[in-house]
Amino acid sequence: MDRWVDFAGLFNFRDVAMLTGRPGVLYRSDALCSLVEQDRPRYESLGVHTVIDLRRPEEIEGQGRAPQWACQVWHNVTLHEEVWPVGECETEDAVSAYLAGVYLGMHAADVVKVLRILAQEATGPAVLHCAGGRDRTGVVVALLLSLVGVGDAEIAADYAETEKFTLRWLQWHHETTGETVQLPPNIRYTPPEAILGYLGQLRELHGSVQDYLMKAGLDTAVIEALRARMAPAAL
Numbered sequence: 001m002d003r004w005v006d007f008a009g010l011f012n013f014r015d016v017a018m019l020t021g022r023p024g025v026l027y028r029s030d031a032l033c034s035l036v037e038q039d040r041p042r043y044e045s046l047g048v049h050t051v052i053d054l055r056r057p058e059e060i061e062g063q064g065r066a067p068q069w070a071c072q073v074w075h076n077v078t079l080h081e082e083v084w085p086v087g088e089c090e091t092e093d094a095v096s097a098y099l100a101g102v103y104l105g106m107h108a109a110d111v112v113k114v115l116r117i118l119a120q121e122a123t124g125p126a127v128l129h130c131a132g133g134r135d136r137t138g139v140v141v142a143l144l145l146s147l148v149g150v151g152d153a154e155i156a157a158d159y160a161e162t163e164k165f166t167l168r169w170l171q172w173h174h175e176t177t178g179e180t181v182q183l184p185p186n187i188r189y190t191p192p193e194a195i196l197g198y199l200g201q202l203r204e205l206h207g208s209v210q211d212y213l214m215k216a217g218l219d220t221a222v223i224e225a226l227r228a229r230m231a232p233a234a235l
Contacts, residue, residue, distance in 0.1 A: 007042065009034040011172065012133040012165035016141055019150055019158060021232030026118065026126050028141055030133040030165060031055065032066035040069060049124025052114055054079040054136040063131070071127070077114050079136040080107045088184040095189050100197035103139050104205075108216035114140050115147075115218060119225035134162040134190055142195050146209040147223060148230045152199060156192035163190040 003015040010030055017025035024046065032051060035043060051071040053060065056078050066074060082105030089098045117123055130136035138159050145155050166188060174180055199209070206212035210223065 005042070005046070007035065007039040009036040009039055011168040012162055013127075014161065016128075016145070016158070017230055019145060019154055020148055020230040022230050024125055025229060026128065026144075028133055028137050029127055029129040031063060031131050032070055032127065032129055033060075033064035035067055035070060040067075043070060047125050048127050049073060050075065050117070050126040052077055052117060052126060052128045054110075054114070054128070054130040054140065059131060066127075073123075075117055077110060077117070079110045079114075079130070079140065081105050081136075089186040092185045092189055092191075095185050096191050096193035096197055098186050099135070099191075099194035100201060102135065103195070103198040104201060106136070106139050108212060111140055111143055112213060112216045112218045115144060115213070115226060116222055118144070119222045119229065121225075121229075132162070133165065134159075138162065138195060139198070142199065143209055143213065144226065144230075146199065147213065148227045152196060155199070156196050159195040160190050160192040166190070 003018045005013045005015070005027070007013055010032070012028070012030040014028060015023050015026075016028050017023055027046070027048070032053075048071055050073045051066045052075045053065060054077060055063070057076070060076065065076075081102065089095050114128070118126060118128075128137055128140060142155050142159060145158070146152070166183070170181060170183075202209065202212055206215065210218075213223075214220075
């Protein structure tokens with residue numbers, strides 16, 4: 001099942017809702033500010049109505065936001081996190097625990113804001129993105145998929161797909177500039193164990209993903225709307 005959509009300016013754009021049997025409802029991506037005019041016909045064919053940008057205001061100011069033609073409605077819901085661990089992982093073996101710890105520090109109230117937008121019928125087909133489309137986007141997508149009934153194995157497989165993005169970007173950067181970038185392990189690798197560890201620890205602390213989000217203000221009406229929105233389309 002090929003969920004990736006290739007663009008000249010993006011490296012991590014793929015269909016999330018295909019995992020629930022409702023393709024075309026929600027996409028995840030790296031920052032849409034990298035879309036180029038060459039991408040416009042293919043992007044517009046997806047019928048995207050809403051873009052939700054999880055980056056901080058200073059990131060948007062420095063990097064830019066999605067082009068005007070990329071959506072009818074644009075939201076900036078900054079997904080705040082606690083201070084990232086000091087330093088970087090020195091080995092690949094340390095990455096999973098490092099990232100799971102970072103994800104546990106992300107604010108549930110911000111996730112709830114995003115889910116409320118996605119639950120609205122007027123939202124239409126949507127794209128969710130941060131900078132690279134791995135950490136902030138990965139947490140929101142993992143929680144959403146879990147909430148609507150997707151199993152952990154599929155969630156982890158989707159999360160790990162972002163490692164392909166890293167390889168694609170590294171190759172593009174080398175071909176474009178001739179430079180070979182050496183990334184620290186916590187950026188270079190996206191192990192499925194990172195999101196599995198995060199979900200496991202979250203459940204130990206809060207009971208379930210649903211309990212965790214409801215403690216942060218998510219109500220049952222939004223949950224039901226999300227499940228209906230992401231459910232397989234009737235034949």
